[in-house]
Structures are given as C-alpha cells and as structure tokens.
Amino acid sequence: MNLQVPATSPDKGTVEKQPYRIVIVGGGAGGLELATQLGRKLGRSGKAEITLVDRARTHIWKPLLHEIAAGSMDTGRHELSYQAQGHWHGFRYRYGEMIGLDRANKRVHLAATYDEDGREITPDRWFPYDTLVIAIGSVSHDFGTPGVLEHAIMLDTPEQAERFNRRLLNACVRAYAQPGPVRDGQLHVAIIGAGATGSELSAELHHAARGLIEFGLDKLDPEKDFKITLIEAAPRILPALPERLSQATADILSGIGVDIRVGSPVTKVTAEGVTLANGEFIPSELVVWAAGVKGPNVLSKLDGLEVSRMNTLVVKPTLQTTRDDNIFVIGDAAYLLPDGETAPIPPRAQAAHQEASHLVKQIQRRMNGATDLAPFKYRDFGSLVSLGKYSTVGNLMGFIEGKSLRIEGWFAKMMYRSLYKMHEVALHGYIKVALDTLSRILTRRTEPQVKLH
Structure with a gap:
C-alpha cells in the first residue's frame, strides 16, 4: 500500500511523492506520547512525516504543576526538551501557537513568535497536513468572576x-x-x-x-x-x-x-x-x-469545528471531529460522550494516555486506506489524590465488575507514582526511566526538599 501523498513539483510540473503528513498540535501527555510512538513506528522509517507543534519548548507532566508551585519538585529534573525528544524518536518539533485552521486546504495557522526583547523568532506561517491531531489541553475557567x-x-x-x-x-x-x-x-x-x-x-x-x-x-x-x-x-x-x-x-x-x-x-x-x-x-x-477548566479560546475559531458548552471540540467515537474526518482530538480538548453516559470522558491524564495509544493504531489503519476506524473506549481505572508526605488516597476500578477498591497510604502512594512512570515509559522506555529514577533518588538525599530560590 502506498503511504505517500502525490505532490506537484513547482519547477517541472511533474508529480512527485511526499511522505504522509501527520501534524500534532499540543505537546501535553497525550500529544507527546502520540508523537513519540508515531515517530518510532512511522517517522524513523520515512513512512510518514510527524510534526509536533507547541508554544513551549519543554514538556512537564501537568499533574505535577502543584508540586512546582509549592517548590517541592525540581523542574529541571523532570522537564523534557521537545527538540531532543523529536531527534531521538523520529518526529519534528516546531515552535509556535495555533491561531487558526484552513480545512479546505488542510493547513494549520501558527502565529509569529517573539523573544522577551520583542524580536521575531519565527514568522507567521502555515503547516500542511493529511491528518491533524489537536491535543492542546484545557485552561482554567474563571466563570467571569471579577478580579x-x-x-x-x-x-x-x-x-x-x-x-x-x-x-x-x-x-x-x-x-x-x-x-x-x-x-x-x-x-x-x-x-x-x-x-x-x-x-x-x-x-x-x-x-x-x-x-x-x-x-x-x-x-x-x-x-x-x-x-x-x-x-x-x-x-x-x-x-x-x-x-x-x-x-x-x-x-x-x-x-x-x-x-x-x-x-x-x-x-x-x-x-x-x-x-x-x-x-x-x-x-x-x-x-x-x-x-x-474549559477549552482554550482558539478552539472556537477553527474554521467551523463544533464546540461544546465548555468550548471543547465535539468528537465522534472514533475521536474524529464531527465536521471533519481528517481532524482528531485527544485529551482535555476533546468532548466525547460515551454511549449511555450523561457526562463526557473526564479531563484526566489517564484518558489522554489511552486516547494516544488508541490513535497510534487507528492513524496507521487510516494511512492504509481504512475508513471503518475503531471507536475509542475509555476505561476508568479510578482516581488517586496525593497529599504529599501526609498521605495518598484513592479508589481503583476494574478488580471486581462494577465495584471499586478504596486504597490509602503507602500502597496508594506507589500507585500514584506509577501513573507518572507509565507516562515516562511511553516516552523513554523502561531502561532510561529506571536509570533516571535511581538518579533522582540519590540526588534528592543531598538537596533541600523545597526550592529556596
């Protein structure tokens, strides 16, 4: 099966072959995992051109932000360079923020970027795609509260x-x-x-x-x-x-x-x-x-794509938008109401992780000509809340049909940490994660437990 898209050469007028173009906008938990997996499977071999777009240069797992705010986590030990990750795993990283979409010509519009002195870094530009995945997450909702x-x-x-x-x-x-x-x-x-x-x-x-x-x-x-x-x-x-x-x-x-x-x-x-x-x-x-939380404002300006009351993009069970099958949405930016449910899939890291894993297979099927993509089925494994050194509490789902198991203390803490380790393994593999974990344990014993500068 030919996985390449024909393109016309501007100088000779002949038809050439170019790689299938997959653009992923947003390098959060789901977007970065998807780019990494597709880069390994398709980018390295030249079967597709994988591009990750993000307005930041490094990735931090969002559930860790409260630890950064409190000063109990060293950002430098946990942030990941998109540029380096792309080099290691077969995808391209492009710095910029999506501000629009041209669905007819299948192009993503990125705003110009500037440094702190007002000098332009990258110009206003457009990126073409064959398949687009939007994974820009969510933002806080102030509900119009004054101040x-x-x-x-x-x-x-x-x-x-x-x-x-x-x-x-x-x-x-x-x-x-x-x-x-x-x-x-x-x-x-x-x-x-x-x-x-x-x-x-x-x-x-x-x-x-x-x-x-x-x-x-x-x-x-x-x-x-x-x-x-x-x-x-x-x-x-x-x-x-x-x-x-x-x-x-x-x-x-x-x-x-x-x-x-x-x-x-x-x-x-x-x-x-x-x-x-x-x-x-x-x-x-x-x-x-x-x-x-709500969807970022840009989601309501994407060439007529359907948005929910919370400004997230409405998707079909296949995670394709309701008005354009060439566009998928994962993570907090997606509004998917499962059959028989009255509430959409919650904005959690585990949902983004599952959606990214699902799309790795479905995008490859789509490249091979499949039109009957498999629907995404979310599995709720429960909820965990980490209260730092004081405790961790939560409930796990799936051990007994229709039942949940409440956990607390050391076991709950280990389960909470395992969620982050699963994300790291998806990005780096088991060996690197094991070595990094050992390094963090050893250095943590010689450093202050809170940030002092």
Whole structure:
C-alpha cells in the first residue's frame, strides 16, 4: 500500500511523492506520547512525516504543576526538551501557537513568535497536513468572576506554577525581613477550587512552608503566621470523585490545619483577598484559582469545528471531529460522550494516555486506506489524590465488575507514582526511566526538599 501523498513539483510540473503528513498540535501527555510512538513506528522509517507543534519548548507532566508551585519538585529534573525528544524518536518539533485552521486546504495557522526583547523568532506561517491531531489541553475557567485575571494565579503552565512559587518565597522573605510583626493575611494562601489540583496543592504548601522556615526564616511561626484556606462552591471537596474519597481527603487536610470552606462560591478577588457569596472576606496575600477548566479560546475559531458548552471540540467515537474526518482530538480538548453516559470522558491524564495509544493504531489503519476506524473506549481505572508526605488516597476500578477498591497510604502512594512512570515509559522506555529514577533518588538525599530560590 502506498503511504505517500502525490505532490506537484513547482519547477517541472511533474508529480512527485511526499511522505504522509501527520501534524500534532499540543505537546501535553497525550500529544507527546502520540508523537513519540508515531515517530518510532512511522517517522524513523520515512513512512510518514510527524510534526509536533507547541508554544513551549519543554514538556512537564501537568499533574505535577502543584508540586512546582509549592517548590517541592525540581523542574529541571523532570522537564523534557521537545527538540531532543523529536531527534531521538523520529518526529519534528516546531515552535509556535495555533491561531487558526484552513480545512479546505488542510493547513494549520501558527502565529509569529517573539523573544522577551520583542524580536521575531519565527514568522507567521502555515503547516500542511493529511491528518491533524489537536491535543492542546484545557485552561482554567474563571466563570467571569471579577478580579480573577488581575489578582489570582492559575496553574495551567509550568511558568504560572513557577511564578506562584517565586511569590510564595518572596512573601516569606518579606515577612521575615520586615521590622514589625506579620500582619493579618500576609502569609495566607486562598486556593479557590477543591478539585484534585486544589486539594493536592494545599497539602504540598503546608509541607513546603515548614521547609522554607526551617532553612533560616526562624522568625516566622508556621502554625500562627502561615494559613491555607481551601474554598469550594460545591457541598464537598473533590466533588467529581466518590464521596468517601472526598471525606477521607477532607479529614487529612483538616487534621494538618487547612481551613476548608465548602458551599462557598467566590464572588470577587482583590489584591487583599477574596470575598465569598455570603459576604465574608478572607484576607490572602496569595490567591490560586483552580475552580474549573474549559477549552482554550482558539478552539472556537477553527474554521467551523463544533464546540461544546465548555468550548471543547465535539468528537465522534472514533475521536474524529464531527465536521471533519481528517481532524482528531485527544485529551482535555476533546468532548466525547460515551454511549449511555450523561457526562463526557473526564479531563484526566489517564484518558489522554489511552486516547494516544488508541490513535497510534487507528492513524496507521487510516494511512492504509481504512475508513471503518475503531471507536475509542475509555476505561476508568479510578482516581488517586496525593497529599504529599501526609498521605495518598484513592479508589481503583476494574478488580471486581462494577465495584471499586478504596486504597490509602503507602500502597496508594506507589500507585500514584506509577501513573507518572507509565507516562515516562511511553516516552523513554523502561531502561532510561529506571536509570533516571535511581538518579533522582540519590540526588534528592543531598538537596533541600523545597526550592529556596
């Protein structure tokens, strides 16, 4: 079967052969895994030209962003260069951000990029494709709440997480160096949204604050000066997860001193703190917004592709968009409602991982002329919430039909870590992951447990 696409030579007018072009926009968990697998299977052999487009130069597994924000993870040890990954695994990386689409001519539009001095790095350009995969993830949804964009920090990117960490460190140093006592709210953190990100961040911050103070900021009292408030509009934290998992997490967080406010929608965010719907004001030096997600704005500007109420792209069971079979969507950007279900597949890393694995096979079938692509079937393996050094809780699915198994403590922690290891194995293979893991264990014993700069 011929896997190459005919093209007309501009100088001779003859028909030449060019590789089948697969463009993947977005280098998150699903997009990077897909590019790596297709690069190994098709790119190295020249059967297809695989191109990964992303507006960042390095990849960080998104579920780790709360650890970056707290300063409990060294970004340099976990980030992966797209350029290097492409060189090693047979795909091309192109720096840029998608701003539009020309479906008739099968082209992706990338905006020009600039450095911090305003100098152009790459021009405005178009990339042709035969198959396009959109995997640009999701962004935080502020629901139009006044003051969020101006005064709250979101954790959608490593840059945002690092910005929060710098502000946290600066706030602690400022409080230590000032002549007077710590004022009310000066070292208070309000986390709006008690889903997995917000709940995990609250535990990591509790531990990180004590680590910062141990390294010379002894004037500060972590029990009296540092306060974390976790705010949720729903009746309980972790509202998307089973109630018993929610209660177990709430018990652990309350036990370490996190102030949990449920049934408390936020109506306004200011530089001094947050205002709740009941009129209560919570003074806070730092505010994190983790209250919901939606599709990036660009998804509603892609040449008429159908979007959902949350601005994600509506796809068929095959993960192809409803209005163009040449375009697939995976990860948080996809809206897929399984048969018989009332809710779409959740925006989780395990869903993106499964969708990427599914598309590796289906894109190869499509290249070989198949039109009856297999539908994607999501398997929910359960949910895990890591509360740092304090505990890990979760439930595992699939051991008994229709039943879930609640786990907690050391076993749950190992299962949580295994999710990240599965992602690393998909990118690097078992041997490299084993060596990297050993290296991290050895160096971690000789370094501070929190970031101090």
